[in-house]
Amino acid sequence: MSARATTRPGGRSARVQQSVHQAVRDLEAEAGRDALTVPLIAARAGVTPSTVYRRWGDLRELLSDVAVERLRPDAPPDDRGSLRADLEAWTVQFAEEMSSTAGRMYIRDALLGDPEQGNAARCSDYAAEQLKAIGVRAAGRGEAVPDVETLLDVVVAPLMYRILFRPSDLSEAYAGRLVAAALGRTAPSPGM
Template sequence: MSRKEMVRPGGRSARVQASVHAAVRELMSELGRDGLTVPLVAHRAGVTPSTIYRRWGDLQELLSDVAVERLRPETAPQDHGNLRADLTAWAEQFLDEMASPPGRAYIRDALLGDPDGGNAGRCSAYAAEQADAMLARAIDRGEGAPGVEAVMDRVVAPMMYRILFRPAGLDAAYARRLVAELLDAGAGSGR
């Protein structure tokens, strides 16, 4: 089994992962990212450096794993009564969190320690799961709804591109515009 397949381990493995992740977060807040080393993290977590190397390979892969876990949404998207309100509120929050300095750092770390693309896939799956929850709710209410891939292509992808490559001018109005364009295009197509 590869290191990337160990997403949600149980027992001792889960305790090691939790203590190492906590150590990384604590040390980053105390020393900054540049001050981190595998021996420091191991000491703080109460494990040997070889445990970290065996499980994560190197510091960058560890930072990437921590970042992916931090990018995982903690709650389901809020229900605001209709798809437009749900998707708009979610997109505004997503943009605000991901475009923040910590959000951008987590995105960079998630991608830097990801030679096989697994972390990018996990992060994408988090957003798709959130979109799917909102779309399912809309369908249950009898609303028309685009597909998950349309939300990913028309809302999430442009925001991520702008966050990574053209962050100037990103604000809630941009997120609202993307959602409106997606939903208004669907309304005009007779769905």
């Protein structure tokens, strides 16, 4: 039941949501993730704690909402001229972002405070959208395009699994191997 843009931008609800989200980001940067509490955030946002509790239920759900926003890709994937190059670039970047300390925190927060798993699903949708965009572009070039579901299984899932369950096991080479496995071993991309 995480709260989201339920009213028009400009309304009071929207203002409250925005200032609370901003307060979370500010305090996280200033005091660190572990120092966050609902009363602290509420004070910074200029609202009363009860408002936060009513809207988000608890700190975890609020952090989950904020984390999902931060995980949203801000641009379509780079165009490197070929499916393989696009996929390799995207995968390496994705792996780097997600396996960073901050990235791992966001993923955990997003998964964590989210009984209905709506936020988790959104994270997956973000990745799927990016992969889809890469696929559409490749199809425009006349390339054979792997299924998005397959890419999620073969590229995204192993990365996430290692990030979540085996924090030490990650490297750029590994990301490259996943892409190679997804596309078949035929000729590794030039430039890599």
